[in-house]
Amino acid sequence: GAVVSQHPSRVICKSGTSVKIECRSLDFQATTMFWYRQFPKQSLMLMATSNEGSKATYEQGVEKDKFLINHASLTLSTLTVTSAHPEDSSFYICSARRAQETQYFGPGTRLLVL
Amino acid sequence: KNEVEQSPQNLTAQEGEFITINCSYSVGISALHWLQQHPGGGIVSLFMLSSGKKKHGRLIATINIQEKHSSLHITASHPRDSAVYICAAKIQGAQKLVFGQGTRLTINP
Numbered sequence: 725g726a727v728v729s730q731h732p733s734r735v736i737c738k739s740g741t742s743v744k745i746e747c748r749s750l751d752f753q754a755t756t757m758f759w760y761r762q763f764p765k766q767s768l769m770l771m772a773t774s775n776e777g778s779k780a781t782y783e784q785g786v787e788k789d790k791f792l793i794n795h796a797s798l799t800l801s802t803l804t805v806t807s808a809h810p811e812d813s814s815f816y817i818c819s820a821r822r823a824q825e826t827q828y829f830g831p832g833t834r835l836l837v838l
Numbered sequence: 839k840n841e842v843e844q845s846p847q848n849l850t851a852q853e854g855e856f857i858t859i860n861c862s863y864s865v866g867i868s869a870l871h872w873l874q875q876h877p878g879g880g881i882v883s884l885f886m887l888s889s890g891k892k893k894h895g896r897l898i899a900t901i902n903i904q905e906k907h908s909s910l911h912i913t914a915s916h917p918r919d920s921a922v923y924i925c926a927a928k929i930q931g932a933q934k935l936v937f938g939q940g941t942r943l944t945i946n947p
Contacts, residue, residue: 756933762879767924767937815879826871827935829881 727751728820730830737808738838745803745833747818753798754820758827759791762815774801808837841865842927844938852946857912859941861925864906871926871935872899872910881924884910915945 727750737743747757756775760768772793774780780793790812792804801820805812813836819827842863851857861870872884885892885899887908892899896915901908912919922942926935 758934767939768881770934773933817879817881819881826869826883826886828883829873831878831880834879 728754728818728828728830730816730818730833732833733831734834734836736836736838739809740807742804742806743808743835745805745816745818745835747801747803747820747830749799749820749822749828752820752822754801754822755798756821757795757801758819758821759793759801759803760817760819762817762832768817771803805835808835810837813837840939841929841936842925842938844923844925844941846941847939848942848944850944850946851915853916855915855945857915857919857943857945859910859923859925859943861908861910861938862906863908863927863936865927865936866930867927868930869928870901870908871928872908873924873926875922875924875940877921884923912943917945917947920944 729748731746758773759771762768770783771786772780772782774793774795776795776798782788790806795801815832815834817832818830821827845860869886869888871886874882874884887899887901896913898911922940924940925938
């Protein structure tokens with residue numbers, strides 16, 4: 725199946741710093757990418773939907789100025805957590821989809837903010 | 839009530855048993871996904887269904903559109919099948935998925 729990668733897989737940062745997470749579709753062009761976060765023992769929560777070349781659509785309650793999403797190409801989307809705080813510690817997962825096909829999920833990035 | 843409900847929430851079985859995980863939804867959908875999440879966190883897309891039945895190895899997924907119900911079956915279960923299984927519905931006219939709460943499956947040797 726199609727492959728989606730995320731980098732880094734794990735990051736620890738100090739409170740107040742910004743962290744960038746990359747999501748790449750390795751063997752297909754993704755017209756749409758999705759960013760999720762997941763708290764322990766909970767299901768995935770959609771943060772935003774990103775279409776290449778246009779602004780991301782954020783879900784209700786997700787601060788767009790805090791979680792900056794850039795989908796600059798058909799194979800790369802980035803999520804930047806700005807001025808991170810301990811409550812931003814979570815597991816962040818991206819997925820990528822081409823046309824009307826299935827979503828392919830990345831391996832996730834575990835963020836710990838100290 | 840969630841739009842997508844899974845049952846059971848937790849399931850423990852012995853190696854070799856036939857496993858069934860159920861998913862019911864209350865909204866109109868264009869497709870239903872079954873996903874597998876291992877303890878490390880990575881998610882694998884197992885199936886995307888819009889009708890009927892699909893099979894891949896020991897995994898079988900079925901969907902009944904009229905009854906708004908889908909099942910994931912695992913035949914000859916193995917400890918490596920231990921994971922969280924999640925059903926996710928693609929809502930008609932929308933891009934996003936609505937996720938069930940997941941079923942934590944443990945297969946003991």
